[in-house]
Amino acid sequence: MPEDTASPGDLLRRAGEASIGSLERKLLAAAAFGEAALEAPVLVGGTAVELHTGAYRPTDIDLVGYTKPGSDAILAELGFEREGRHWLFTFADGETLAIEVPGDRLADYALEAPLLIDLAPGQIAVISLNDLMMDRLLQATRGEPVTLDEAVRLATAAYERIDWEDLSARSDTAAQDKTLPGAALRAVLPSVRRAARKELRR
Numbered sequence: 001m002p003e004d005t006a007s008p009g010d011l012l013r014r015a016g017e018a019s020i021g022s023l024e025r026k027l028l029a030a031a032a033f034g035e036a037a038l039e040a041p042v043l044v045g046g047t048a049v050e051l052h053t054g055a056y057r058p059t060d061i062d063l064v065g066y067t068k069p070g071s072d073a074i075l076a077e078l079g080f081e082r083e084g085r086h087w088l089f090t091f092a093d094g095e096t097l098a099i100e101v102p103g104d105r106l107a108d109y110a111l112e113a114p115l116l117i118d119l120a121p122g123q124i125a126v127i128s129l130n131d132l133m134m135d136r137l138l139q140a141t142r143g144e145p146v147t148l149d150e151a152v153r154l155a156t157a158a159y160e161r162i163d164w165e166d167l168s169a170r171s172d173t174a175a176q177d178k179t180l181p182g183a184a185l186r187a188v189l190p191s192v193r194r195a196a197r198k199e200l201r202r
Contacts (some may be wrong), residue, residue: 005121006031006121006122006143007073008035009032010030011028011031011032012029012032012079014091014166015028015029017145019132020095021056021095023047025097026050026061027051027124028122029099029118030043030061030124030164031124033063033087035099035101035122036068036075038066038068039058040125041062041065041124042125043061043124043127044132044135045059046059046103048062048127049128049132049154051158052129053115054157058106060086061097061098062099062100062113063101064101064102064104064107067101075087087098087099087100106127107138109125109133109134110131111130112131113128114126114152115127115128118119130163130167133155133158133167136150136151137171137182137188138185142181148192150174151186153194155193156195156199159197161202171189
């Protein structure tokens with residue numbers, strides 16, 4: 001096995017040695033799951049937000065990627081248990097992590113290459129900050145208060161590192177697609193940005 005790779009079993013063993021609730025544990029568990037079950041997995045969702053911002057929030061682990069044939073049996077052998085949409089893994093210290101695969105690839109508006117996080121050995125791909133912000137903005141177009149709050153929270157935590165001009169250009173392109181989310185982005189983006197600036201002034 002190449003030096004920069006690690007088996008799912010080894011990644012889970014190291015995850016078990018990491019602190020309860022730590023980002024390190026989540027990344028190692030996600031890498032183990034991805035290595036065992038998915039083609040080209042990318043970490044998205046709340047754990048990606050935690051990695052980009054350092055702000056901890058209890059959340060499940062979301063990965064996108066194409067499912068490998070026979071992966072259910074491999075995951076069960078590793079100790080994962082299926083419960084609805086989630087795969088659960090319980091460590092010896094009692095902590096249970098839930099992993100979900102909400103899609104087989106990143107959304108069409110994700111334009112940047114994922115970041116590769118070195119786990120020494122092993123690695124995990126993580127959605128870029130700008131693509132993550134775009135994902136949160138798209139979710140906010142649904143008009144639900146929770147998704148809007150999530151977009152504002154990420155925008156506030158990473159405001160200076162987000163390329164707002166790029167996101168604005170993307171929203172203009174999306175609006176030309178004549179889709180409802182694409183059209184709504186033009187309104188949601190400035191609204192989220194204003195709310196983030198307001199939070200930062202407090």
